[in-house]
Amino acid sequence: MMSREEVISDKMDWVTVALYIAIVFLGLLNIYAVTYDRESDISIFNLTINSGRQLLFIAGAFVIIMAILIIDMRFYETFAYIIYGLVLFLLLLVPIIGKEVGGNKAWLGIGSFGVQPSEFAKFATALAVGKYIGSVGFRMDRIRNQAILFVLIGAPMVLILLQKDTGTALVFTAFTVVFFREGMSPFLIIAGIIGAIIFVLTLMVNQYYLYTAVGMILVISILMGRKKLKRIALLTLGAIAICGIIISVDYVVSDVLKPHQQNRIKALINPDADPLGFGWNVTQSKIAIGSGGLLGKGFLQGTQTKFNFVPEQSTDFIFCTIGEEHGWVGSLVTMALFVGLLLRIIFLAERQKNRFAHVYGYSVACIFFFHFAVNIGMTIGLFPVIGIPLPFFSYGGSGLWGFTILLFILLKLDVHRMQVLQRI
Numbered sequence: 001m002m003s004r005e006e007v008i009s010d011k012m013d014w015v016t017v018a019l020y021i022a023i024v025f026l027g028l029l030n031i032y033a034v035t036y037d038r039e040s041d042i043s044i045f046n047l048t049i050n051s052g053r054q055l056l057f058i059a060g061a062f063v064i065i066m067a068i069l070i071i072d073m074r075f076y077e078t079f080a081y082i083i084y085g086l087v088l089f090l091l092l093l094v095p096i097i098g099k100e101v102g103g104n105k106a107w108l109g110i111g112s113f114g115v116q117p118s119e120f121a122k123f124a125t126a127l128a129v130g131k132y133i134g135s136v137g138f139r140m141d142r143i144r145n146q147a148i149l150f151v152l153i154g155a156p157m158v159l160i161l162l163q164k165d166t167g168t169a170l171v172f173t174a175f176t177v178v179f180f181r182e183g184m185s186p187f188l189i190i191a192g193i194i195g196a197i198i199f200v201l202t203l204m205v206n207q208y209y210l211y212t213a214v215g216m217i218l219v220i221s222i223l224m225g226r227k228k229l230k231r232i233a234l235l236t237l238g239a240i241a242i243c244g245i246i247i248s249v250d251y252v253v254s255d256v257l258k259p260h261q262q263n264r265i266k267a268l269i270n271p272d273a274d275p276l277g278f279g280w281n282v283t284q285s286k287i288a289i290g291s292g293g294l295l296g297k298g299f300l301q302g303t304q305t306k307f308n309f310v311p312e313q314s315t316d317f318i319f320c321t322i323g324e325e326h327g328w329v330g331s332l333v334t335m336a337l338f339v340g341l342l343l344r345i346i347f348l349a350e351r352q353k354n355r356f357a358h359v360y361g362y363s364v365a366c367i368f369f370f371h372f373a374v375n376i377g378m379t380i381g382l383f384p385v386i387g388i389p390l391p392f393f394s395y396g397g398s399g400l401w402g403f404t405i406l407l408f409i410l411l412k413l414d415v416h417r418m419q420v421l422q423r424i
Contacts, residue, residue, distance in 0.1 A: 011415040013348060019341045020392065020407060024061075024400075026334065027393035028054055029299070030321045034313045036300045050314050050395045057397035061404045068408045073416040076409055077356045080131035084152075087124035090117035091159035098163070106163040118168045119402030121156040123409065126363035128152050129175060133182055134356030140183035149179055167374075167386035174366040181362055195245055202249040214242050281317070284309045285379045289323030289331070296327030314395035316387055319379045338372050338391075345407070348414050357413040364406050 032044045032051035046052045076083075090108060094117060098105045107114040129152055132138065138145060153172045160169040173192075180186050202210060218239045222232055288304035297303070302324040304310055310317050323331050342365060349361025368391055375390040377383035389396060391403045 013344070013411055013414055016341065016344045016348065016407070016411060019337060019344060020404075023337050023341065023392040024058060026337070027318070027390075028058065030318055030325075030393065031314050031395050033300050033302060033321050033325055034318070038300075053397075054395055054400075057400050060397065061400055064401055064404055065408050068405065068412050069415075071412075073412055073419075076127060076360075076413065077131055077134070080127035080356075084124045084128035087117060087121050088155060088159065091121060091156060091163075093117075094159075095162050106160075106165050106168075115401075116396075116398035118156070118160045118163065118165060119398040120405070121160065122171060122367050122402055123406045125153055125156055125172065125175070126360050126367070126406065127409075129178065129363055130356045130358075130360035133359045134354065138355075140179070146179070146184060149175075165387065167388045170386065171367060171370050171388070174370040175363060177366045178359060178362045182359060194242075198242055198245045199249055202246050207246055210246050211243065214239050214246075281311060281385055282378075282381045285317055285320050286381055288320040289380065292324040292327040292330070294328050296323075296325045296330055299325055301325060315389055316375070316385065316394065317379055318390055318394050319376055323379075334393075335376070338368075342368055342372065345410065348410055351417065352413065353417050357410075357417065360413065361410050364410050367406065368403075 028044070028051060031054050032049075035049040035051060036042070042049055044051045045055060047056070094106060094108060097108070099107050099109060099114060106116055106118055108117060109115060129149060132145075132148065132152065133140075140146065153175045157169045157172045160172075176184075176189055176192075180189055198210075218235055221235050284304065288302070288310055291297070291304060302321060304320065304324055310320050313321065319331070319334075322334050326333075345361065345365045345368060349358055349365060352358040352361055371388055371391050374383050374386070374388045375394075378385050378388065389399045392400060
């Protein structure tokens with residue numbers, strides 16, 4: 001009979017582990033490239049710079065991995081709600097006793113050491129969502145079940161918004177894709193996408209043109225379709241809802257969003273309007289990436305990086321370093337690694353034998369995709385700058401540990417997938 005260690009070694013998905021190690025290693029090299037100074041020539045292992053501290057975080061991540069693999073696989077489902085509750089408690093403590101870093105009060109810690117509970121809320125929520133959907137007799141078509149699921153993802157979102165960390169709070173909207181995958185009507189997702197598109201269009205196009213377009217579409221739809229009262233009522237309600245979004249945009253932008261959030265919206269719509277002000281981050285980011293050309297300037301040779309033109313270079317804008325120093329080819333390889341990891345996670349999720357592990361796997365995939373897409377989108381001006389790190393690449397212990405826990409719990413569940421009896 002094989003020991004637990006032999007079972008893990010034999011069943012572990014080493015392709016995913018290899019992708020994880022490759023991405024973490026490349027992330028470390030790029031963090032070092034950001035802080036490298038030719039004159040001082042500081043070693044990558046120096047603990048006074050980010051790369052040295054990131055090495056400590058990586059060592060901590062491997063300790064976490066060993067703990068995850070040693071713990072019995074049933075622990076994660078059995079104690080999912082308890083883990084979720086503990087993380088919510090930590091989020092509640094942040095506004096009370098937390099410390100402020102970078103303008104956000106989102107950290108708990110003593111002295112210089114701190115952790116960001118919001119990073120751990122992602123895996124805790126994924127466990128809770130998987131536990132609830134995987135419960136006996138669960139049906140997605142019941143309104144009560146849908147309401148409870150939205151409460152599960154809404155509670156950490158609200159607590160994180162209280163920390164003024166809008167970017168991290170938005171990550172939890174990715175769970176709606178999981179709900180759709182498990183049978184929820186796509187209406188809410190479609191309505192949300194349409195609402196977002198209309199919101200952006202209202203910022204870019206004169207509102208009177210939009211009102212005219214909505215009116216024309218409504219009239220044409222009624223005339224060309226079946227003239228049933230129910231159909232006409234639904235189309236009219238839809239048109240009213242769209243007009244309501246258009247009307248609300250000015251109020252939301254002017255009175256709800258804070259000045260720095262307004263500037264991020266302006267930078268997304270037209271960064272060239274104020275390249276030295278609110279458009280600085282995106283403008284410099286695109287300059288850095290574009291300056292790399294096909295093959296880049298070479299490792300440790302980035303000029304935009306060295307002269308600090310791009311802020312938050314080690315965290316939110318780490319992809320700029322890849323584009324500048326390794327060019328189009330390096331950017332393509334990096335994106336290929338992330339796409340490969342994402343596809344592998346989806347593959348692992350799909351082959352799980354019980355619904356808890358299946359749902360948890362898709363939750364992990366959606367969270368990683370959100371971070372990957374939005375972070376790179378921020379650096380090239382497709383999304384507003386909302387402070388979303390690139391998984392395993394951006395500097396930071398809490399982010400690295402949170403993503404590591406997300407991934408390796410899935411790998412642990414996959415190792416023992418043949419030992420469960422409950423079918424999807």
